[in-house]
Amino acid sequence: MQIEKSVAIVGSGLVGSLLAIYLRKQGHKVTVFDRRPDVRQVEFSGRSINLAMSNRGWKALREAGIEDEIRKLALPLDKRAMHVEGQPIYYQKYGDDGEAIYSISRGVLNRKMIDLAEAAGTEFRFEEKVWDVDMPNARLYTGESEKSKWKEYQFDLIFGADGAFSRIRHKMQRQSRFNYSQHFIDVGYKELSIPANADGSHKLDRGSFHIWPRGEFMLIAMPNLDGSFTCTLFMPFEGETSFETIKTEKDADLFFETHFSDIKDEISNLKRDFFRNPTSAMVTIKCFPWSYYDKITLVGDSAHAIVPFYGQGMNAGFEDISLLNHKMNLHGDDWEKVFEEYQTERKPNADAIAELSYRNFIEMSSKTADPVFLLRKKIEKKFSEKHPELWTPLYSRVTFSSKTYAEALEIGDYQRGIMDEVMNTPGIEEKWDSEEIENKILSLIKK
Amino acid sequence: MQIEKSVAIVGSGLVGSLLAIYLRKQGHKVTVFDRRPDVRQVEFSGRSINLAMSNRGWKALREAGIEDEIRKLALPLDKRAMHVEGQPIYYQKYGDDGEAIYSISRGVLNRKMIDLAEAAGTEFRFEEKVWDVDMPNARLYTGESEKSKWKEYQFDLIFGADGAFSRIRHKMQRQSRFNYSQHFIDVGYKELSIPANADGSHKLDRGSFHIWPRGEFMLIAMPNLDGSFTCTLFMPFEGETSFETIKTEKDADLFFETHFSDIKDEISNLKRDFFRNPTSAMVTIKCFPWSYYDKITLVGDSAHAIVPFYGQGMNAGFEDISLLNHKMNLHGDDWEKVFEEYQTERKPNADAIAELSYRNFIEMSSKTADPVFLLRKKIEKKFSEKHPELWTPLYSRVTFSSKTYAEALEIGDYQRGIMDEVMNTPGIEEKWDSEEIENKILSLIKK
Structure with a gap:
């Protein structure tokens, strides 16, 4: 156990919630801020790709003592199901017997993680927007808008778990000698869904990660516990076949009829959802340093957002927390050392998974045929x-x-x-x- | 001539002033904002490297009709003078006979450029800080501080000429799909100076770019019209021989005695200036897109800051303006086309000079020996x-x-x-x- 500190975590997403659980175990007072409403009380956004929990993620959950709880929410997928045009479906096993990735809905998982963090004694402050950080003094400023009157909070430590467009990192970025890059790919994605059968069963094999590869674009589907599938269409923003060229419900209908005729009728409210759900962008973010003395550090996407083509974004974020915890056990109250070793050890690995994920994108977009x-x-x-x-x-x-x-x-x-x-x-x-x-x-x- | 527009330029540096002159020639109403005081009324910063005007820079000045005025401020350097330890000085010619780069003090040049822009009818608003931009409506917001009451200005077009840490780009960066990177090198620099002889003559050959290469660090000196030289010490921030290790006046004295004994006594107030002048960082900045429809575009360092080792930062910025002017002549009032062709043609060249400048840094730091x-x-x-x-x-x-x-x-x-x-x-x-x-x-x- 460390000496009790007053800790702020900015961001109540998956990584922020997991960190809260770990820090509570270490005996700290933990407050989590999020600019958005409590995800347990609102409908989820319609812009998410299902998560694929793999070994690194499970390991971090196990160490936090919540693996079993989360297992109940996950469906094992031990193979890809390839839906190639004009061919029967064929299967590719992921690994050895017993090896699988686990499909979890982001909304379902996030709600559960917040429940668990709250049960562990974390205070959540939803719909409270952090606008500024006084880094040397670990103070946070929140308020209605950037120009409104702000409320000041004093902490001992602040963790930025506020995602790819992190406000905490935004502030760090103003320091001299802070390296930073954000690189968007030309492909966007859109969430769609396949509902369960009337009896609650899945319309496709529930033990597979389904892929409809089509060269420049592709559709994937991952199962949910309730019998539905979350689908994601990946496609260039611009160009011959692209989001830009699908302007009307008729265009959308024709596009799916032409390229996904085998699954089109299963996708619910295709024409409505195609236009109701946003087309989202994907970005690789790199930066360094992640830490500011013994006061502040970044975790998860705020330090290293990656494109989703290796299914490792959440796993990498969870592994950050696992490493941080290891460093806390090693160095106790020497927080500067904890943060320094964390960022030094973790950075090359964050760069590596960014590179691997980007390469998978290139491979999937140009080489699968x-x-x-x-x-x-x-x-x-x-x-x-x-x-x-x-x-x-x-x-x-x-x-x-x-x-x-x-x-x-x-x-x-x-x-x-x-x-x-x-x-x-x-x-x-x-x-x-x-x-x-x-x-x-x-x-x-x-x- | 184009239809008269109300144009804002943010930044009164070299590139902003040159752009103002060009836009006045095209018949526009031009207002230049700068958060700093009028450089003509204050002492210059003590953190600048002398400029080396080369062909691209002169060409842009010629087209603006101000080449002759600026030539008067510049000293031609047709060779490097290499001061290698334990060897007599030797010279390396830059090019053919008549080919030279031109040394100009940044302060002297900037003051003259503002004079010329003002004489051409540009309105300058110094010490007025731009905090926000309404991009779709080309509105600028200025004020004392980020949280103070702001003043709103309406323009037709806005140019961001506000340097490597551009506020205009900062706003553009919040758009989705805006690619951006800032990469600092581990070497910093510090300005020092060698005064003129009592009779106003130069203490070193005034027709040379002087270099004292020392492996991991180096000193350079470039002549000024008044007989002085502006020196720049480039050295790692951290490490065995580094800015970090020179903590006291005695350290500074010993360092120069050990490595620059031939020139040490000529450097004025060495011990004072070493600690009075800041140690500055160097950064490569890349981004895209540079333009927002027919409303906003970035020029110079705000679009493409580079490290100074090829002496091309200002030249590249001036060439931006030259190209923009060419596009205005070609496309008249179709500003969207002007901006689009400008950024598309210019971006690969900005990337190329960034790469060349970075390679020269690597070459100078690790290969000269x-x-x-x-x-x-x-x-x-x-x-x-x-x-x-x-x-x-x-x-x-x-x-x-x-x-x-x-x-x-x-x-x-x-x-x-x-x-x-x-x-x-x-x-x-x-x-x-x-x-x-x-x-x-x-x-x-x-x-």
């Missing part, structure tokens, strides 16, 4: 199944391991180098599953 | 002197040409590829000036 790429994946899969001790696929390193993201990226690059050489073998298309190729990989690994 | 690097430069120089029609050095493309920065970077990379191959020649150290090497370069160029 490329036969050479698919052949490459097939060779890699075959080899790793035969020699699991020699070759753990990158996806498994990221998703089913708790070794660092930076290591996963490094080994992934090393494996990529080997596969580049393998793919240069003359006649690889014919002999891809020959002993020659297997031996080639073995000899390259041993180099 | 590397014999392989110096040999490489020697081979390149010899070849380009013998075959000027086949090989224009990168420095000349950037400094003495008005072809695009992007082209300079591209051809520079191509030349680098050739030099990589040349440097791989076995025994290159012995035969670097042989016919064999000359022929090798010739054959590589022809490929």
Whole structure:
């Protein structure tokens, strides 16, 4: 246990709530501010992608003692279900037997996390907007608007868990020598949904992550406990087939009829939802430093927002908290050391998962239709199944391991180098599953 | 001439003043806002590096009809004077006969530019702080502080010329899909100075850019009209030899005695100035888009701040204005088209000079002492002197040409590829000036 501090967390999202639970366990007084209303009392936004909890996330929940509670909200998905045009559905297992990612609705999870944090003694201050921070003195200023009269709060420590467009980071950014970047991709997303059958059962296999790949755009669907699926359409903002070109309900209807005829009729209120739900942007945010002496630090998206194509955003944020807690146990009340080691150890891993997520976006948008790429994946899969001790696929390193993201990226690059050489073998298309190729990989690994 | 518009320029620096002159020539009503006092009425800051005007800058001044006025303030430098420890001074010519860069004090130039803009009918509003912009309506809000009562101004067009930490860009940055990065380097700089001799003459050769390279740090000196030199010390913020380690006047004295004994006694008030003048940071800023419909655009550092190691910051900013003016002549009152073509054409060139400037920083900090690097430069120089029609050095493309920065970077990379191959020649150290090497370069160029 540390000496009790008065702690503010800005942001009541998933990472902020988890942090509150950890800090309460350490014996601190915790106040969470959020500019939005209590998510337990309002309808969720219609702009969210379902979450895929994987090992890193579960580990952080386990250490906080809330894994079992959250498991009840999650559905295991042990495979992808690929809905390729003109082909029967086929399945790709994610990992070994028993390995799965877990689909959870963001709204359902967030409500539960807030319940748990509140039960642990956290004070939540919803609809209270933080506008400024006095960093050296750990003071927060809240109020109705940026120009209204503000209320001042004095804390010992402040955590910025206020997401990609963090107000706390915004203030830190005004310091000299603060490095920062925000990079938006040209693809947006829109939430849609498939309701349950009348008997409450799922309309598609509930143990799969469903993907309808279509080259420049794709639809995905992830199951919810109530029998529904949350769907997400990813598509360029501008260009030939893009959100920009779908202007009317007739356009939307025609678009789905042309490209998703097998699922179109299952999507509820397609034409209404397409225009009612926003088209959201996706951004990679990097910054450094994350901490200000022993006063302030950033966690989750406010420190490292990433694009969602590896399903690791929440997992990475939860792992931040797990690491912070580890540093608290190690360094007790030396908060400057806690924050310093946290940011120094975590930054390369945040950069690594940002890079991996961005690469997955590029891969999904430009390579899923490329036969050479698919052949490459097939060779890699075959080899790793035969020699699991020699070759753990990158996806498994990221998703089913708790070794660092930076290591996963490094080994992934090393494996990529080997596969580049393998793919240069003359006649690889014919002999891809020959002993020659297997031996080639073995000899390259041993180099 | 365009239809008269009411135009605001935020920032009365070099680029803002030049833009004002151009816009007055086009017949517009121009108001320039600056949060700082009139630079003509205060002592200049003690945190500036002298400017090196090169061809791009002169071209923009010529088109504005003020080249001759500014020439009077500038001293031509046709060579580097290298003050290497333990060696006699040696000189490196910048280009062909007649080619030179021009040293100008930032304060002197800025005052003159404001005089000229004012004489052309620009209204200057100094010490008036812009806090907010209503982008769709081109309204500016000014006031004493962010929370004080603001004054509202209505314009037709607004230009952000307010530098690396632009308030206008800050507002644009809140838009979704606005890409932005700020990257600080680990090296800082400090201004020092060498006064004139009693008779007003210069203490060092006034036709040279003086450099004292010392590996991890360096001192430079550029002449002023009044016989003085403005010096800049570039050095890491932290580390073994760094600004951080020089804490007392004694430390400063010892540092200069150890590393700059040949010039130390000429630097005036060294110990006082070292602590009175700030240690400044250097940043590369990139963003996009620069424009908001037909209402707002960014120019100069606010759109593309770069590190100073190519001496192109001001030149690049002036070239922005030159291009904007060209687009005004082309598209008249279609401001959306003016802004759109300006940003689309200019962005790759801004990125290119940012990259070139950063590379020069890396080169200066880590390679000037590397014999392989110096040999490489020697081979390149010899070849380009013998075959000027086949090989224009990168420095000349950037400094003495008005072809695009992007082209300079591209051809520079191509030349680098050739030099990589040349440097791989076995025994290159012995035969670097042989016919064999000359022929090798010739054959590589022809490929």
